[in-house]
Amino acid sequence: MNIPVLRTVGEIRNLVRSWKQDGLRVGLVPTMGYLHQGHLALVQHGLRFCDRIVMSIFVNPTQFGPNEDFDRYPRDEHGDRAKAEEAGVSALFCPYLNEMYPAGAETYVSLDRLPHHLCGPLRPGHFRGVATICTKLFVAVEPDVAVFGEKDYQQAVIIKRLALDLLLPTRIETAPIVRESDGLAMSSRNVYLAPDERRRALCIVQALDQAELSVKRGEYDVRKIRLQIMALLNSANFQVDYVDFVHPDTLENEESIGSPTIVAIAGFIGKTRLIDNRLLIPPNPTDDQKRVW
Ligand code: PAF
Numbered sequence: 001m002n003i004p005v006l007r008t009v010g011e012i013r014n015l016v017r018s019w020k021q022d023g024l025r026v027g028l029v030p031t032m033g034y035l036h037q038g039h040l041a042l043v044q045h046g047l048r049f050c051d052r053i054v055m056s057i058f059v060n061p062t063q064f065g066p067n068e069d070f071d072r073y074p075r076d077e078h079g080d081r082a083k084a085e086e087a088g089v090s091a092l093f094c095p096y097l098n099e100m101y102p103a104g105a106e107t108y109v110s111l112d113r114l115p116h117h118l119c120g121p122l123r124p125g126h127f128r129g130v131a132t133i134c135t136k137l138f139v140a141v142e143p144d145v146a147v148f149g150e151k152d153y154q155q156a157v158i159i160k161r162l163a164l165d166l167l168l169p170t171r172i173e174t175a176p177i178v179r180e181s182d183g184l185a186m187s188s189r190n191v192y193l194a195p196d197e198r199r200r201a202l203c204i205v206q207a208l209d210q211a212e213l214s215v216k217r218g219e220y221d222v223r224k225i226r227l228q229i230m231a232l233l234n235s236a237n238f239q240v241d242y243v244d245f246v247h248p249d250t251l252e253n254e255e256s257i258g259s260p261t262i263v264a265i266a267g268f269i270g271k272t273r274l275i276d277n278r279l280l281i282p283p284n285p286t287d288d289q290k291r292v293w
Contacts, residue, residue: 024051028143033057034074038178038186040087045175063129117251203236208278241266
């Protein structure tokens with residue numbers, strides 16, 4: 001049995017409403033397709049809270065900059081359908097472009113502060129595109145829960161904020177980063193990496209491990225930890241966009257690891273942009289400091 005693939009807002013809304021009338025809880029896993037284990041883990045996470053999972057697959061043009069990889073972003077709807085079904089997805093929502101952006105569309109969702117950190121300044125308009133499409137998906141699908149991965153940490157914080165600010169009835173859940181056996185964070189963009197680049201990309205997780213180790217050993221000075229990390233990244237010829245240490249909720253820069261802090265890394269291996277992050281927890285934090293989002 002093949003799961004249904006719905007293309008219009010009317011179709012997905014009718015299906016979800018019929019499930020809800022039967023008393024079922026519905027989760028949404030928004031994706032841009034080319035599914036890997038990371039996406040499938042989001043489905044598993046959603047199934048902890050929901051009876052039915054809708055997965056959306058939509059390569060959203062408004063979140064790509066003019067020089068980014070919208071055209072060459074990997075696509076495989078046929079393969080995705082089989083993987084999604086196997087993982088327990090009940091329906092795919094693969095909308096037509098003009099369903100999500102009707103002719104003449106001019107309404108966008110943007111946040112004031114959160115997009116000014118980390119990837120925001122380097123990808124102007126990206127988070128406006130993400131916030132807009134996710135809001136539209138929430139309006140179209142009307143899920144009880146929506147699940148996002150923690151690899152795109154800034155995205156997850158932004159979606160949580162917008163759901164709160166716009167009084168959306170959808171609860172936002174996040175699921176931990178899924179890694180390849182050698183530690184590389186799973187990403188649809190990993191397919192772009194040539195074998196040598198794939199090997200060099202491991203410097204990112206090694207840098208995160210190094211940061212964690214330094215904090216465990218009592219080094220809280222962000223400048224010193226950044227220097228160690230930069231040495232590692234430079235030796236793998238990783239072109240660093242940023243190595244930032246930020247507050248887990250506000251994404252404001254931290255100067256020392258006095259409380260749980262996110263270290264986030266972004267940059268290029270060749271032409272492929274990769275991101276990753278880790279929560280750093282100083283030893284013996286107070287109960288308040290142990291709070292993680
Ligand atoms: O993380 C992604 O794949 C995309 O940014 C999302 C959330 C599906 C919005 O297009």
